[in-house]
Amino acid sequence: MEPDCSPDAERVAAATRALTTLAGGDPSSAEQLFPLVYDELRELAGSYFRRQPADHTLQPTALVNEAYLRLIRGVAGGWNDREHFLAVAATAMRQILVNHAERRAALKRGGDRRRLTLAVAGDRAGDGTPEPLDLLGLDEALRGLSELDARKVRVVELRYFAGLTHEQIARVLGISLSTVEGDWRMARAWLAGRLRDGDGA
């Protein structure tokens, strides 16, 4: 796809179609939307990773929103559309970040090093303490969780990788707000344990 830097017109059309049917209640459209969103996000993130020095700030929300604007342009989409889009983008974003983290981990080799990946902050801005985001560890833990309760993984993804509020998550997943809150709380505690023990798998 190189050196494209704007989405293919076909991709845009397909994404819009898929999103429209998805928002219209056809969940299988998510499957069609995913590769489009993934691709778009990957390209955006890729150019972002290339542009920025290592360890600089990454803001997935900004990327997800940019992908939305680029792919779903010209559609008079309401918030409903956007939430559905973000729901798909959350998973894609997670994959992209994990791929990136894996790539960086592979470059550095060594088991311990695998856990120290993708600092989301640069300390150059006077921030002082870069917060490393153990994406691979989180991904591993999420995969473990998905075998126990896939819905909780979706809740985590939507909250964490697409920045949806609990209300939005409830609408997207068609569950009650209290269920979302319960899911999040349980998932959070469970993941915290896995991340601490390092036995996320």
Next chain:
Amino acid sequence: MTPEQFERLQGIFERVRSCPRADQAAQLDVECAGDATLRRVVERLLDDDERPHAVLDQPPVAAAPLGAGIDGVRPDEIGGYRIIDVVGVGGMGVVYRAEQERPRRPVALKVIRPGALTPELRRRFDREADVLGRLQHPGIASIFEAGRAETAYGEQPFFAMEFVEGRPVTEAIRDHDLDLATQLELFARICDAVQHAHEQGIVHRDLKPGNILVDAAGAPKVLDFGVARLVAGETVAATAHTAPGQLVGTLPYMSPEQVAGDPSLVDTRTDVYALGVLLCELLTGRLPHDVQEKSLPEAARIIRDEEPTRLGVLDRRYRGDLETIVATAVERDPSRRYPSARALASDVRHYCRDEPIVARPPTTLYQLGKFARRNRILVGGVAGVIIALAIGTIVSTTAFVGVSRRAEALRRSHYVKDIALAESSYRNNEYERMHEALARCPEDLRHWEWQRLTYLSDRSDLVIPAHRNAVRCLAIAPDGTWVASGGNHATGVPVADRDTTIRVWETRTGTLRLELRDHRIGVGVLAVSPSGTRLASASAKRLRDEPADAGIRLWDTTNGRLLQRIDPAVTRVAALAFDGETHLVSGGGDGRVRRHDLTTGETRVIGRHQWDVTDLAVGPDGTVASSGWEGEIHWWDRDDAIRVWPGHRPAHCRSLAARPDWSVLASCSRAEIELWNAASGVSVGRLIGHTDMIERVRFTPDGRSLVSASHDGTIRVWDPIAGVDRRVLRGHRGRVIDVAVGPDGRTVISGGVDGTVRRWSLESPGDVMTILESATELNTVRWSPDGTRVAFGGDDGIARVHDAIRGRELRRLAIPGASLYSMSWHPGGDELAIGTYDGRLIIWPVDGDRTPDTRQAHDGPVWTVAFDPAGRRLLTGGGPGTLAVWNVAERVPIHSIAGHEAPVRQAVWDAAGVMIVTVSEDGTIAGWNAGDGTPRFRFGDRTRPYTAVAFDRTQTRLFVGDTTGGLRVWNITRGNVEHDLVVHESDCYGVDVSPDGRRLITSGDDHRIKVLDAETGEDLLRWTGHAGTVFQARFSPDGHAIASVGADGTARIWRTVDPVP
């Protein structure tokens, strides 16, 4: 755990959690009813539920907790500051560029995330914030205000700081080519700023290059004074527990007392330590503790327990006072460090003015102190020695800092840094950076290390600057004589500036044969017909605001004529392949696979993917396989009976290749290749090694290898059966997009975003040529005098002579029951002398059928044999400490000397053949008159067993390796040690000097081979050469290659140029 158990767990968790705290224990008793394991699990969940979590509570959606909603909206204002921009996001919060209303000035507003502060930290924040506000110094970024603001997310503490436009001090120094004196003055000014804060009672605790910026005027500014303590808690080690890896950037600058986690030990001297680390990094580009690759606990242990590497070891030119200054600053014991940043700055300035420094070489001082305490009577005498040493230091320093020599030293130091940068870029697949660093190296300084890196940086044997921008696709003629490339351009390039040509090149010479122009948009796919007379092409993409350029072009490759435009029935063709001469198969952006009849013009859809077709493979019988963007692989036979495999779903599949016998299909997704049994669709293997997206996979015609092109800038050649990459082809500057294999199976053609088409020979030697893999350790290696052959031997008792170019074995001699320890070629190149463990000397006429001459030479291992430069005499050494010289023609001993108290490990002739030097395990080095065996000199304090020796080019100095990993440079005429280096982690076993005398190689027990500057002892290139001890490494007679042998049983050749047969 099963999903049912998990659900039950959640139920218990929620019920217990919703109980009042006082009743929770009772509820747990009820719920868990004697199940201790379950109870433990629930308790941990409850515990984790209450504890803040650094990662989970901080979505990467960085702005959200600070008031930015899902739209990424920034708050307009925080604490009265108008927010302009986000400049950084971290675990603790966000840093904004903001503007203060009155006085109107730009500020950096650091807003702490709610929840990042514990109650205790919050109290401290209030207590100390105003102290920080009083810190006023030109070298410190002022803190204007520290306060708390009400935001939509609750109360958030913030700092408003002076906004500094600058770059980290390490970058500023690197990019500005500052001379040593300027660098040191800059450093001293940083110390001044730190001193000022210390006088106000504020310790920084987190000094590192990222916190020390240099502004456009060249003035340093230290950021974040005291902030670390306020936001990160008392000890960094405490933080480390909650967020492993947080310390990555900081760790090398942390003092042992910080690592130990005892806050009571942290004081101003902690900052002195960090400044010492910084000085070391500024001067050498390296850190006193190499902890970057280490795990956190290991790194902490190293910092706490190990002596920092001395500056002079990192960079030989800084031995002397600068080394003393850094060593004093980074003393592990704070009481032995400089007492203040001012004292450190003062010594640095003394050095700049060529004045004596206050610090003394710490070890000497320390040892003297200890010694004096032990034995007061002797102190007078010892002090005399110290004074003598001190005078020596001053003299050598003065000589070193002469102005012109300083400029030269700087030039060399840049060379060393660029070599190091090129090497690290190579390891990280950053080829562009590597080329830049190599290009910066001054020509007169370039030597083996530069040639080696240059060689590794581009192993292609033909580079065609093919297209103005990127090469997007390739097709190679069935007979391999030509290759076609399609040019592509970025979106938005005006039509007039686009290179949308297809160019046909002679594969052998790289000359342009044809240029085909018809595409308006860059060419995305190419396919060549089985006869090679037809070429099909299609554009790469659909551009917005432009009509599609979707037509498939059919070209006559004999004359470049456009034969036909085929309507593909889709706006974008993503894949093309010929099916015989008369049919073409295309894959569309619409997911459809179509078969086009070129004679009738008929088009038929034969299959359909959910998303874009990404690649096609067509078998000789019309079998077609395709890969789709949705990840699936489809394949169908002549009758269009289709099989669909899920392939890589839900990930994408970018490329697909069929083994020529169609037994295996290979496809790629992301950075991995998967192999499929073509009959069953079962995955049979996975090839992992690329570090970025793979664009193309192709089999060699014999099906034994698979070639892949990747965004990581490399092409890999895989053995799909063994599952390993046999070769990594490096040379493209940037992503590699397409690859094709010639019909000979030995030529690979690639194209990349650097616009080049490159040709590679799979027959050229690899980056390292392993010419022998033996089951036993190999001990010795020697190049033949003409450099065409290499001899080696080891514990299997077989002496081997191999062709140095191809690595083939030429001759071998089995010496039953022997372990071969040493070898030497006769200068005529026809005889090889071999020494064995059991004391034998064998002279083997390598060419012809003469029988080898064997005799007992020593009572013990013959560690060394060497013909004299004229080839008339041969020396042997070893045994209990003896050296013997033999008449080669008559094979009789001339004399034998029992010169050492322990085995002689190596003996060498001087260039004139009049002197022999021996080094021994007894810790001495001896010189002998070759004529009569009388002694000439003896050096050495008998403390280090010596293992290897080589003369320098002037024949006045000796490089001597020892079992501590040290390398000493002895001056023969003066009898003193000029340099004392540590080159290996433990035993150094081999030392050799390049033919021109400018470089030195050492090898050792740490599996490494090192290339050093023979004049300065500077470490230029180092690599792990073997999977075991490297016993010997030798320069080839032309100096272009190094041969090495090791305990892993391999013999290897490291080249800088491809050999010419």
